Amino acid sequence: MRLPDFEAWAMFAAVVEHRSFTDAAKALSVSKATVSKAVTRLEEHLDTSLFNRTSRRLALTESGKRLADHAQRILVEGQAAEEAARDETVALSGVVRLGAPMTFGLLRIAPLIAQFTKDHPLVDVDLHLSDAKIDIVDMGLDATIRIADMPDSSLRARRLADVTMHTIASPAYLDARGRPQHPSDLGSHDCFCYSNIPTPDVWRFSGPGQQNVVVQVRSRITVNSGEAMLPALKLGVGIARLPDFIVGNALAAGEVEEILVDWRPPPFGLHLVTPPSRLRPARVDALLDFLIRHHGC
Numbered sequence: 001m002r003l004p005d006f007e008a009w010a011m012f013a014a015v016v017e018h019r020s021f022t023d024a025a026k027a028l029s030v031s032k033a034t035v036s037k038a039v040t041r042l043e044e045h046l047d048t049s050l051f052n053r054t055s056r057r058l059a060l061t062e063s064g065k066r067l068a069d070h071a072q073r074i075l076v077e078g079q080a081a082e083e084a085a086r087d088e089t090v091a092l093s094g095v096v097r098l099g100a101p102m103t104f105g106l107l108r109i110a111p112l113i114a115q116f117t118k119d120h121p122l123v124d125v126d127l128h129l130s131d132a133k134i135d136i137v138d139m140g141l142d143a144t145i146r147i148a149d150m151p152d153s154s155l156r157a158r159r160l161a162d163v164t165m166h167t168i169a170s171p172a173y174l175d176a177r178g179r180p181q182h183p184s185d186l187g188s189h190d191c192f193c194y195s196n197i198p199t200p201d202v203w204r205f206s207g208p209g210q211q212n213v214v215v216q217v218r219s220r221i222t223v224n225s226g227e228a229m230l231p232a233l234k235l236g237v238g239i240a241r242l243p244d245f246i247v248g249n250a251l252a253a254g255e256v257e258e259i260l261v262d263w264r265p266p267p268f269g270l271h272l273v274t275p276p277s278r279l280r281p282a283r284v285d286a287l288l289d290f291l292i293r294h295h296g297c
């Protein structure tokens with residue numbers, strides 16, 4: 001039985017991650033020629049091209065795209081196995097790559113990262129903040145925080161909490177336009193819609209007696225960041241639906257008012273999402289355990 005060429009698979013994964021033979025070689029502390037020979041060796045063994053190479057561009061072939069995830073898992077599991085074999089007294093070290101939604105990441109995750117890195121001075125954290133849906137395997141992330149309904153996938157998702165949504169407007173807007181008493185009243189109002197969901201202008205509510213109502217609203221402002229709605233919301237331009245971590249302070253200060261309190265938008269789940277492999281470096285497990293203990297909503 002011929003053993004897999006683990007070194008070649010790992011170097012292929014590094015080239016995919018860094019999108020460059022030169023940068024992959026630097027990251028692995030080897031020569032560019034070594035990386036190039038390893039990838040060529042793997043291509044010959046597999047009898048397929050993994051990259052389309054030009055003088056200006058490096059792109060995965062269809063075969064390369066199909067095999068990149070396997071290569072990444074081989075590399076990650078090898079690294080995790082080596083770390084698991086080390087003496088437990090060795091201090092945690094290395095880089096953890098973490099993703100999070102923009103506003104939740106700024107308000108809730110960034111302070112935790114600050115404390116974690118203070119407690120573990122040899123661990124570096126590469127924090128990627130974005131409200132867009134991202135491919136954590138393609139981006140080489142160790143984990144990401146997602147606020148969404150999670151579809152079935154090969155990713156591993158742990159639901160940490162529900163994120164409460166509020167339907168709100170400024171008192172000035174409500175005094176001028178009236179206070180909706182039922183979700184169907186929203187059809188005559190100006191609303192703000194969040195574009196990072198499939199149907200931004202379709203709002204769902206659950207109410208008394210387990211009633212479910214779906215309404216289509218008029219979007220006065222459509223934006224891919226909930227926090228970006230706050231200025232117009234406070235100025236009385238319209239009605240928004242926002243999570244507690246964005247609008248909680250404005251509600252407490254009386255700058256906005258919650259409406260339709262008997263009709264709640266369905267809560268979103270706060271999830272910790274990781275790649276399929278159960279094997280992770282100790283530094284990643286340490287950060288994830290820290291986030292699980294302290295995340296807060």
